[in-house]
Amino acid sequence: MPVAPHIAAVMSSKMSSVIRKMFEEGGVLKKKYGPDAVFDFSLGNPDLETPPEVEAAISRIAGEKTRGCHGYMPNAGYDEARAQMARKVGREQGVTLEGSHVVMTCGAAAALTCVLKAVLSPGDEVLANAPFFPEYAHYTANHGGALRVVPPALDFSLNIPGIQAALSAKTAAVIINSPNNPSGRVYGKAELEALAGVLTAHRKKTGRWVLLIADEPYRDIVYENRTVQAIFPLYDCSVVVSSFAKNLSIPGERVGYIAANPAMGDAPQFVAACIFANRILGFVNAPAFFQRVAAASWDCAVDYSPYTTRRNAIMAVMRDAGYQFAVPEGAFYLFCRVPASTRDGAAKSAGEGIDLAFCDHLKEHLVLCAPASGFGCQGWFRIAYCVPQSTIENCGASFKKAKETW
Numbered sequence: 393m394p395v396a397p398h399i400a401a402v403m404s405s406k407m408s409s410v411i412r413k414m415f416e417e418g419g420v421l422k423k424k425y426g427p428d429a430v431f432d433f434s435l436g437n438p439d440l441e442t443p444p445e446v447e448a449a450i451s452r453i454a455g456e457k458t459r460g461c462h463g464y465m466p467n468a469g470y471d472e473a474r475a476q477m478a479r480k481v482g483r484e485q486g487v488t489l490e491g492s493h494v495v496m497t498c499g500a501a502a503a504l505t506c507v508l509k510a511v512l513s514p515g516d517e518v519l520a521n522a523p524f525f526p527e528y529a530h531y532t533a534n535h536g537g538a539l540r541v542v543p544p545a546l547d548f549s550l551n552i553p554g555i556q557a558a559l560s561a562k563t564a565a566v567i568i569n570s571p572n573n574p575s576g577r578v579y580g581k582a583e584l585e586a587l588a589g590v591l592t593a594h595r596k597k598t599g600r601w602v603l604l605i606a607d608e609p610y611r612d613i614v615y616e617n618r619t620v621q622a623i624f625p626l627y628d629c630s631v632v633v634s635s636f637a638k639n640l641s642i643p644g645e646r647v648g649y650i651a652a653n654p655a656m657g658d659a660p661q662f663v664a665a666c667i668f669a670n671r672i673l674g675f676v677n678a679p680a681f682f683q684r685v686a687a688a689s690w691d692c693a694v695d696y697s698p699y700t701t702r703r704n705a706i707m708a709v710m711r712d713a714g715y716q717f718a719v720p721e722g723a724f725y726l727f728c729r730v731p732a733s734t735r736d737g738a739a740k741s742a743g744e745g746i747d748l749a750f751c752d753h754l755k756e757h758l759v760l761c762a763p764a765s766g767f768g769c770q771g772w773f774r775i776a777y778c779v780p781q782s783t784i785e786n787c788g789a790s791f792k793k794a795k796e797t798w
């Protein structure tokens with residue numbers, strides 16, 4: 393088949409699909425050694441049961457025989473779903489939104505790609521502060537843009553001087569993700585205010601508004617009663633993209649949304665461009681059935697305490713095995729440093745590809761983790777602890793052995 397050379401090149405690069413590949417290899421290893429022998433921390437696939445309110449909405453809506461319920465609809469989604477998302481985001485952001493500020497999408501992934509399609513011209517840049525969700529690079533490249541990576545701050549907070557230095561006349565957008573995948577960091581008010589200040593100063597200097605995109609699928613999963621800071625009151629030219637993949641454990645149903653800040657200049661035109669992008673990228677509209685389910689059940693109370701239990705358990709396991717890591721403030725990932733080699737000293741704990749090599753080494757001990765080069769953080773790896781508690785309880789000896797033999 394005549395696959396485009398640039399697509400073939402991206403596909404064959406090791407980093408392009410390392411997490412998915414790890415997940416698929418996990419399936420093979422589980423068949424070979426049995427599911428309990430393999431410790432699969434590769435993918436952020438929530439394993440908490442979908443909340444009963446969501447299951448009840450699914451049953452009820454499936455039983456409703458509304459004429460045309462499987463038909464096409466406006467590309468922006470159902471009015472009722474848009475209105476409910478406006479209520480949700482309005483509550484989170486502390487501003488009043490209308491349904492007209494919302495576009496329903498096929499998950500947060502499609503929301504991001506539609507927003508980027510709407511704002512990018514060829515040659516534009518999008519800034520992402522490492523560590524960041526690796527798909528941002530592809531979503532940006534899809535529309536002729538380039539992702540510019542801002543190096544991580546030591547504590548994985550926003551690197552404000554780094555962002556300031558990376559801004560240029562080519563910058564169209566900055567993507568932030570809090571709680572962060574993979575660091576678990578929840579950005580504080582002061583650092584977001586500083587970011588808003590830097591973007592506002594950039595606008596004054598260059599005349600170009602930079603769109604601030606807050607990617608928030610983990611907003612509800614936070615520890616020690618943290619809250620995720622609203623960005624709309626801090627910076628007008630902003631948009632929230634999110635989904636119900638993580639908080640309601642329905643990633644396979646592909647339902648999410650774009651919510652524009654009503655205070656942004658010409659918000660109706662921006663929303664219209666996102667709706668147009670939803671159509672011409674071939675999504676057409678978000679799934680009809682799950683728009684209805686999300687509209688009916690988004691506000692249910694979910695018990696995330698199992699993630700707290702798992703977070704504490706995996707931190708204890710890794711501490712005991714002698715690994716260093718960032719304490720997660722939200723989401724369900726433990727971000728760990730590749731240990732110094734017991735054989736080669738510090739030499740083997742740094743350098744390009746070291747996290748890939750260590751994750752390959754972990755695999756030999758039947759432990760599957762994601763190397764962090766693709767997240768913009770060489771020398772680190774990610775444990776997705778959205779797995780059964782028993783996986784966490786039984787993995788300690790393997791992590792220890794892997795460190796001892798590294």
Ligand SMILES: Cc1ncc(COP(=O)(O)O)c(C=O)c1O
Pocket residue numbers: 436498499500501502525569573607609634635636637643647648
């Ligand atoms: C930070 C981040 N953004 C976006 C997504 C995509 O979410 P969705 O499945 O809703 O498309 C993910 C999925 O893992 C993610 O971690």
